[in-house]
Amino acid sequence: MIGADGIHSPVRSTLFPGHPAPSYSGITAWRLLVPAPGVRGRAYESWGRGKVFGVMPLAGDTAYCYATDTVPAGGGGGDQPAELRRLFGDWHSPIPELLAAATPERVLRNDVHHLAPPLPAMHRGRVALLGDAAHAMTPNLGQGACQAIEDAVVLAHVVGDGTGAVFFGGDDVLAGYTAARLERTSRIVARSAAICRVTRLRNPLAVRLRDTMTALSWRLAPSRVNGAMDEVLGWPPPST
Numbered sequence: 740m741i742g743a744d745g746i747h748s749p750v751r752s753t754l755f756p757g758h759p760a761p762s763y764s765g766i767t768a769w770r771l772l773v774p775a776p777g778v779r780g781r782a783y784e785s786w787g788r789g790k791v792f793g794v795m796p797l798a799g800d801t802a803y804c805y806a807t808d809t810v811p812a813g814g815g816g817g818d819q820p821a822e823l824r825r826l827f828g829d830w831h832s833p834i835p836e837l838l839a840a841a842t843p844e845r846v847l848r849n850d851v852h853h854l855a856p857p858l859p860a861m862h863r864g865r866v867a868l869l870g871d872a873a874h875a876m877t878p879n880l881g882q883g884a885c886q887a888i889e890d891a892v893v894l895a896h897v898v899g900d901g902t903g904a905v906f907f908g909g910d911d912v913l914a915g916y917t918a919a920r921l922e923r924t925s926r927i928v929a930r931s932a933a934i935c936r937v938t939r940l941r942n943p944l945a946v947r948l949r950d951t952m953t954a955l956s957w958r959l960a961p962s963r964v965n966g967a968m969d970e971v972l973g974w975p976p977p978s979t
């Protein structure tokens with residue numbers, strides 16, 4: 740059986756009843772699609788005091804935007820485009836223009852939870868956990884769904900024979916799945932959480948220090964900064 744039932748997975752709590760439930764990461768996130776004629780080029784992300792705004796130009800003169808703010812969990816309701824304009828309306832262009840075009844039915848708001856302490860394993864017996872059920876993470880590396888897909892590829896490899904057929908090689912077959920996935924996904928969960936903590940800084944001095952260090956890193960060690968995602972993005976799938 741595969742438990743791919745998301746962050747609040749009942750399969751996970753049945754397999755590992757003593758493991759802490761996902762906890763609030765300290766940020767609420769908005770995701771929205773807006774018409775964006777003229778907004779082209781690379782995706783980017785801007786950081787402020789406890790807040791983040793990202794823009795990803797899409798085909799068809801549309802942009803996917805996301806934003807986070809450091810607020811207590813449980814907010815929401817009401818006019819979310821208006822809330823976004825209140826929080827980010829004085830940020831740099833084109834953020835105010837994009838938000839001016841936002842409509843309530845195209846805005847999602849979610850408190851972000853994550854499974855901070857890793858599970859001891861990604862399987863128990865003949866049950867495997869996959870995706871957020873196994874390793875819910877903050878979205879700071881954009882890796883939650885990506886890691887779910889990697890899990891699926893590895894799981895298919897471990898229990899398959901390479902032709903699409905599935906075989907069951909005994910009760911221990913899923914140990915290979917945990918061995919291939921737990922360490923990698925735990926590292927990515929921890930790294931995402933570390934970035935999340937840095938985006939939550941509100942103290943002006945701490946923010947100034949963070950921004951200076953970031954600018955210095957780009958200036959002094961650009962290849963190191965550029966290569967920071969290599970380990971995450973350079974994952975080689977298992978070969979048969």
Ligand SMILES: Cc1cc2nc3c(=O)[nH]c(=O)nc-3n(C[C@H](O)[C@H](O)[C@H](O)COP(=O)(O)OP(=O)(O)OC[C@H]3O[C@@H](n4cnc5c(N)ncnc54)[C@H](O)[C@@H]3O)c2cc1C
Nearest residue numbers: 743744745746768869870871872878881882883884885887
């Ligand atoms: C703000 C935000 C931004 C994100 N940005 C990114 C990003 O840029 N890149 C990225 O890779 N990831 C991102 N993610 C993470 C991504 O959304 C999740 O990691 C991904 O959706 C996890 O997929 P999943 O299939 O494990 O779980 P889910 O998508 O939660 O799917 C679980 C499914 O199981 C179903 N289910 C639950 N219980 C049962 C049951 N008993 N019977 C039948 N069905 C059941 C649910 O209805 C649901 O459809 C983001 C998440 C958030 C909150």
